[in-house]
Amino acid sequence: MKFSCIIVDDEFLARQRIIKLLEKHGNILVLAECKNGKQAIEEIQLRTPDFIFLDIEMPDWDGFSVLRRLDKVPYVIFTTAYDNFALKAFEINAVDYLLKPFDQERMDLSLGRMQDILQKEGAAKLSHKINDIIKAYNALEKGNRGSQFEIKKNGRVLTVPAEDIVSIHSDGNYLVLKTVDQKFLYRSTMQKVDAELSNSSFIRVHRSVMVNKRYVNRIAYKGNSEYKIVLKTKDFIISGRLYKNNVIPLLDEFER
Template identity: 40%
Template sequence: MKAIIVDDERLARTELQRLLAPFKDIQVVDEAVNADDAIEKISKHQPDLIFLDIQMPGKTGFDLLEELDNVPYVIFTTAYDEYALKAFEVNALDYLLKPIEPARLESAVNRVLEKSKKEDTPELKSGKLKADDQVFVKDGERCWFVKLEDVRLLESEGNYVRLFFHDHKPLILRTLNYLDERLDPKTFFRANRKHIINLKWVENIEPWLNGGLLVKLKGGQKVEISRRQSIKFKDILSL
């Protein structure tokens, strides 16, 4: 498993390298010193796992995750950060407190390895976001790793897109057109100018005005499919 360490302090990176040396399943392929550096190196190496410091100069670790389209496994490393820890409690993400305890590191790494065995490793190079890919979403103090398959609806709000998953509907800084290009067309369908729907969440379909369709999603939302898109929609479903 390929990993990258993201931390602005050289000594912190060195220490983590040393602590990771006994783990033969983890190859640290690179280190990054800030969020922008990390974005570059992540796209270069396509790691399966990143060790991520939260407080860094410029952008924080959270800002970094928000900018990634496809988020690898993440283990947070932090010295002391009440806010971050609060966010983790809600989501039960993995985090390590610095100085890192070797036993805690071992259990965090094992958890990631186990998780990766269970899930099919996504083909990272293909470029399209698959249903089992995850994105990082932050809304105020709360944050989530969201599996795309759990997202039933994406709604455009200017430069932002509102994601609907479980009981949450946070905004992410992406345009709907951008996501339309990146999302896997087998799962996600552009219903109209403002909406993309997850086909796996469609409950029923009714004919609608002007030769369009009205789709009801599990969870209750109703989305209109424009006439032009309806033809495409029928095509996909008849396959």
């Protein structure tokens, strides 16, 4: 497993020393060398290394000032000729603190600590990614379960695919499912069906109306946070003011 780093030190020989000690670690890639704090900030934000070697005392900004100016702080191995900064370094979760001059053995120990942390982080990220995939799959399954409606009519059960439904309207204890040429009564609530179709092409545009985006022809703003939604069936619906945030994303998709 490869890891990337940036070396920040105002002394050329100090930077070269670190590079020399890294030679035996073929999985460590040096992205950049920085000789001052300003350059370090630019390179770290641009290249986003896994970790950095950071000198504490530099002529412009010290190492702590560099970290305070970063949007996202990488893992840090501090390098310095002074040991009076050690406590402050570990207060900001430094992985290690190398006191100059350090040798190969000390560098190897520090890199071992760093790689253990990065590998654990990588495993954690992989675990989160797998969980996200599972959640997405479950959400898709939930959407698929709501992709058709079973309608009881005259002792028979009719199956109406959700993709054939143009709009859904609340009517007392029932919902009216409108297709291009038919209407069906379906015993349920708008809230329940809205949740079941949350991952589909349906959007709630009114307290008592949902529409299938596939059947929207155009949308026009009427004022007072209301929109006129014209369907391909020539019917139209006036959206509710409380649902304007559901309608606004559609404006770029349809002719105003």
